[in-house]
Amino acid sequence: MRIALAQINTVVGDFKGNSSKIDWFIKQAQKLKADIVTFPELAICGYPPEDLLLKKHFVEDNLKALNSLVKKISSIVVIVGFVDRDKSGHLYNAAAIISKGKIKGICHKSRLPNYGVFDEKRYFKTGKKSPLFVMNQIVFGVNICEDIWEPGGVAGLQADKGAQLIINISASPYYAGKESLRKKILIKQAKETRTYLCYNNLVGGQDELVFDGDSVIFDFTGKEIIRGKQFEEDLIVADLPVKKTAKKNKGKNCIKISVPEKSKKPVLQQRKVKKSKEINKIYSALILGTHDYIRKNGFQKVVVGLSGGIDSALTAVIAGDAIGKENVVGISMPSRYSSAETQKDARILAKNTGIRLITISIEKIFKVYLGALQKEFSGLKNDVTEENLQARIRANILMAFSNKFNWLVLTTGNKSETSVGYCTLYGDMAGGFAVIKDVPKIMVYRLAEFVNEKENEILIPESIIVREPSAELRENQKDRDSLPPYAILDEIIKGYVEEDKSSQKITTNKISIGTVRKIIRMIDKNEYKRRQSSPGIKITSKAFGKDRRFPITNKYREY
C-alpha cells in the first residue's frame, strides 16, 4: 500500500484557498500513484476556527466545501479533516474517508483537548463514531489528534478490533521540546497496538500558534519509516508492507473501500530530512509564525523600531528572514538618553541585514510634551512618567508609518520583560505582532548567536550582544537596576508562569525567596499590561495569551 501524507499550510476560514490546496496535493499524490492521501485535522476550514464555529453558515460552508471536494475524487482514497454536524446541530471534529466521489465513512474525534490553548469542548461533542475500513485486505482505522495521545485509547480500541494501520490526522502546535514528547507517544502507540502508524500534522502559523508539521510514519515495531519536513509544507509518500502485520480481522464489520486502479507505480525517491538543533527549530518556528501572520493578514511590509539593543535587532533579522529584507523598515528614534554606541549599532545592524533605516529624533517632541505638562507636574520629581512618555512618542511615530504606508508594526519585547512589565503599554508594546513575546531573554541571546553562526556572517553586531541591557529612558539606566540577572529571572519565570510552581518551590540555593517573591509580585501586577499586548508566537510550554488565562483583579498573594 502506498500512502501519502499531505502536510499542508491551511488558513482559517479560507474554504476556497484550502480546497484548491487540497486539490493540488491530491493531484501530486495521484501522480505518485498513492492509494491513500491524508490531510490534517480540520483541513477544510483551518485550525483552530475558534468562535467562527458558532456561526451556522460557517459550518454549512465547510460542509459545502467538503462536498465539492468529494465530487472531484475518483482514483484515490482521500482522508480529510472537517467539521461534521449531526441532526440536532451538534458539531464534531471529524475526518471524512472519501473514495470514488463518495464519503465512505466518517470518524469523530473523541478526546477533545480543553486545556492550554485548546477550547474544543466549547464547540464539539465527544465523538463516538470510529468505524474501521478495509481496502485490499488491509484493515485501517482513522483518528484525530489527541485521540492518539491517550495510551490504550482510541488507537488501542481500533487495533483490538483488527486495524493493521492507524492514520492520525492532527493539528498539534509547536513548542520547544514538544516533538520529542510526540515522538515518544507515537512510538509507544505503534508498538503497543502493533500497527503501522501514520501521523499527519498541520503546518503553518495561525495567530499565536505555529504548527510544525513533522509528520511521520512508524512501522508496527516503532521504527521510523519516513518523516516530513518541519516548519514547511511537504508531501510524504511511502510504501507500507502492511499485510505483514498479523491481525485476525479480515474486514468483517469494516467499511469496504474498493482498491484504486492498479498501474505501475513510479519508484519513490529516497529522502532524508536533516535533523536540526533545538535553537534552529525555535528560530524556524519564529520565521514561520512571523511570515504567516504577516502574509495571511495581507501585509507586504513591516516596520520595527530599532533601539540598537538585542531584542529589536533579533526581531528585525527574523522579519528579514521571514519576508525578505526589502520588506523590512527599521526606524531609529534617538532621545537625549540614547548613547552614541546604540545609535551606531542600529545603523550597523541595518547595514548588515540590508534593511532600510529611517532616523527620527524624538527630542523636540519630548520637550514639547514636557512643556505641556509642566504646569500640572510642577514641583514633582521625574519618574517612570517621563520614561514612558518617550516610549509612547516612539509608538506614535511607528504607528504613523504603519497608518501612512500600511506597514505592520512588529513589537520587540521578549518574554522576560513582558513577564515583569519591564515595558511600556502603548509604548514599546504597541504593534500588530510580537515576534519574540514568548522568547525568554537568555534564549534571545542564544538566538542572536545562532543568527550570526548560521550563515557564518555577522548580522547582529557583537557589541549589541555583549552590551549590558538598558532601556535608555533615563540617565545611566540599566536593566539590572530593577531586575535580577536574566539567568535568574528566566528561571523564576519558567517556574512561576510555565510550571505554576509556588514561590517556595522556585527558591533554590542560588535564588532567594525574596527575589522570587519580588518577581512574582511584578508578574502578577503586570497582568493588565499583558491583557492589552499584541499576539506573538508561542514557543514555550506556556505562553501569555490564551494559553494562560489569568484574572487581572486578583488578591492572591504569594509575596
Place this chain on the structure above:
Amino acid sequence: MRIALAQINTVVGDFKGNSSKIDWFIKQAQKLKADIVTFPELAICGYPPEDLLLKKHFVEDNLKALNSLVKKISSIVVIVGFVDRDKSGHLYNAAAIISKGKIKGICHKSRLPNYGVFDEKRYFKTGKKSPLFVMNQIVFGVNICEDIWEPGGVAGLQADKGAQLIINISASPYYAGKESLRKKILIKQAKETRTYLCYNNLVGGQDELVFDGDSVIFDFTGKEIIRGKQFEEDLIVADLPVKKTAKKNKGKNCIKISVPEKSKKPVLQQRKVKKSKEINKIYSALILGTHDYIRKNGFQKVVVGLSGGIDSALTAVIAGDAIGKENVVGISMPSRYSSAETQKDARILAKNTGIRLITISIEKIFKVYLGALQKEFSGLKNDVTEENLQARIRANILMAFSNKFNWLVLTTGNKSETSVGYCTLYGDMAGGFAVIKDVPKIMVYRLAEFVNEKENEILIPESIIVREPSAELRENQKDRDSLPPYAILDEIIKGYVEEDKSSQKITTNKISIGTVRKIIRMIDKNEYKRRQSSPGIKITSKAFGKDRRFPITNKYREY
C-alpha cells in the same frame, strides 16, 4: 425552618478577605437565629479564579481557608462554595455543608458551563457527588449554579429522591435581560420538583463580569417568597414552612444534621425590593462593575479624557457615581479641529458633575510631530494617519497623568465604535478599564437621558446629547461620513456579534445587504484592535473579550 442567603461580594484570590466577610455574615445570620446560612459558588476563593486553579498551592490555600472556617462554626449550618480536590488531584466546583465544626457533606457541580465567558471544563471534573441532607425531618439537597438550569437535571433527581428544599449556590453573571430568563427557569424548577427553591447568587464586579445578586426564594408552587437586592450585598432571611411539602423520603439515606439550638427567634422585618426598569439596572451594573474594578485593583482616583462628546460624558458620570466625583479628573485636550461648542460642553459637564477639569491643548505637540514626519511623508495627502496621531497624543497625556499620580485611565469607547474599529488603537482605546465597551451607541443615549432624569438634575448637557457625533480629528468630520445611522449599525452588530447571524439573515427592508456586508467587513477587519483593548463590563448577551473568541487571521468572508 429559617434560612438566610448571604449575597456577598467576594474578591478572586482574597482568602483572608472572603473568609472574614463570610464570618461576618454568619454572625448576622446567627443574630437572626437562622438555621442555615448559605453563600455563593466558590465564595471561599472568589469567582472565576481562572488559571489560578492550575496552581496546586492556590487550591491548598482554599482548602485551608475552608478548614479554618469550619472550625469556627457551631450553632448554625453553613453552606459555602469552594474548590474540592480528590485523591488523584482532580478538582471539583463544590459546596461544603458544615455543622458543629465539621463538614457533614460535600456536593460537586455536575453541569460545567464551557461556553460564552465560561471555561469550567478547563479546570473541573464533572461532579457525581450529590447527597441529600436531613435536618429536623426536612430533607434538602444542594446544587451549584448551572446544575439548576437543566430541566429535570440535578434538582429533578434530588427531588425524586425526596428533597423538599433545594439550595442552589451560584455565580451567575449579569447581562441585560438575564434576570427574566433566570426567573423563568427557577420558577419552572420549583414547580416541577415541588420543592422550596433557594437561589443564592454572587454579587460584585470581577474584571469584565458583573454578578448581580438578585438572590431569591420560591415556594413549591413557584411563588416568590423573598428576593434580594440587585447589584448590592444583602442578607435575605425567610421562614420556610417546608414541612408542608409532602415527600416520601423521611431522611433515609440522607446525611443527618442535628438541629441547631432552639431559642426564640426574632421577628423578621418585612421587606420589599423595589423593582427597577431595565435601563436603571444596566446603569447599576456599570456602576458596580466600575466601582469594583477600581477598588479591587487598589486605585483611588480615575482620569477620563473629556471630548465634549456623549461617550466621555457618560463615562465620567458613571465614574463619579461609582467612586465619588472628588475621585474623578477630566482632561480636555483640544486640537485645531475641536469646536468651541464641544470644548464648552466639556466645561459644563465638569461643572454639572463637580469633577475637576484640566485643560491641555495638543496643538503644539501635534505640530512638532507633523514636523518630525514631514520629510518622510512629503508629497502625501493627509489621511487617517494624522487623525490617529492626535488621538495618540491625547493617550500619551492621559497616561502621563496616570503614571504620575497613579490614576486609572478610563476609556470611553462604546460597543458600536469598538465593533467597527471607529477608534484609535493606543489612542482613545488606551486605558485600564473600558466602562461602556459593551454598551451600543443607542443605549449610550438612553443612559445619558436616564442619568439626567434619575435625580431630576441635568448632568449631561442637552447639547451633548443632541449634537451630531463627530471624532473631531479632521475638518467637518462626522461619524455618518463612514457609518450608517447608529440605530441601523447597532442592529447589525446585534445580529452579527451577539447572535452570530449570517449577512442574509441580518438584512431587512430597512437594512440593505450592502450595508450589512460593509459593516461585517469592518467588524472582522478590526479584530486586531479589540484584541488589544482594555477590559470592560459585559452587559449584553455577548461582549467582546473572553465571551467572543475570534481569530485575527481569518479569511472567512461574508462580504
